[in-house]
Amino acid sequence: xxxxxxxxxxxxxxxxxxxxxxxxxxxxxxxxxxxxxxxxxxxxxxxxxxxxxxxxxxxxxxxxxxxxxxxxxxxxxxxxxxxxxxxxxxxxxxxxxxxxxxxxxxxxxxxx
Amino acid sequence: xxxxxxxxxxxxxxxxxxxxxxxxxxxxxxxxxxxxxxxxxxxxxxxxxxxxxxxxxxxxxxxxxxxxxxxxxxxxxxxxxxxxxxxxxxxxxxxxxxxxxxxxxxxxxxxxx
Numbered sequence: 001x002x003x004x005x006x007x008x009x010x011x012x013x014x015x016x017x018x019x020x021x022x023x024x025x026x027x028x029x030x031x032x033x034x035x036x037x038x039x040x041x042x043x044x045x046x047x048x049x050x051x052x053x054x055x056x057x058x059x060x061x062x063x064x065x066x067x068x069x070x071x072x073x074x075x076x077x078x079x080x081x082x083x084x085x086x087x088x089x090x091x092x093x094x095x096x097x098x099x100x101x102x103x104x105x106x107x108x109x110x111x112x
Numbered sequence: 113x114x115x116x117x118x119x120x121x122x123x124x125x126x127x128x129x130x131x132x133x134x135x136x137x138x139x140x141x142x143x144x145x146x147x148x149x150x151x152x153x154x155x156x157x158x159x160x161x162x163x164x165x166x167x168x169x170x171x172x173x174x175x176x177x178x179x180x181x182x183x184x185x186x187x188x189x190x191x192x193x194x195x196x197x198x199x200x201x202x203x204x205x206x207x208x209x210x211x212x213x214x215x216x217x218x219x220x221x222x223x224x225x
Contacts, residue, residue: 103157
């Protein structure tokens with residue numbers, strides 16, 4: 001089975017721009033979660049989608065949004081980028097509630 | 113709100129020795145899951161071990177085992193016969209049945225040859 005894939009792997013953007021990150025879960029997994037990882041804050045939960053519906057949301061501003069498509073692929077969007085948004089963004093898929101999360105390699109976003 | 117605390121930002125252990133990583137958590141729930149995840153320098157996070165709170169028996173996976181103390185809200189990871197490939201960042205995580213996963217800040221483990 002193919003693992004979780006994330007594109008792009010690296011991204012450099014300028015303050016004020018917007019960015020879209022993509023995540024393809026493991027085949028058959030319907031839950032996709034997004035995390036922001038920074039050296040100072042560690043891993044912080046952004047949101048989780050299950051069957052195209054946002055099931056949980058972390059404490060991030062409205063500039064961070066996401067969606068999930070009928071094939072379970074998910075996208076995450078960050079608008080009006082700030083320097084503090086520079087981070088590794090990880091996506092994880094799971095077969096259902098409280099199941100093992102399988103992580104992708106991440107997208108390294110740098111905001112200049 | 114639930115929290116997960118890993119009090120050891122970094123640890124080192126000699127190859128072939130045993131090391132224990134600490135994790136405490138705070139919750140008012142009685143039914144939940146606990147995990148240890150490993151993130152090697154290549155950055156792909158993988159699950160090491162999983163414990164269901166209703167199970168009293170400590171989970172084990174080969175050289176990895178946990179000491180789950182529900183009353184004390186403690187969930188430590190023991191790595192026996194440490195190998196160079198065990199060098200990584202280790203994250204303790206908590207999840208109850210209907211909520212998001214909460215991760216600790218992580219412990220960076222160094223293996224000394």
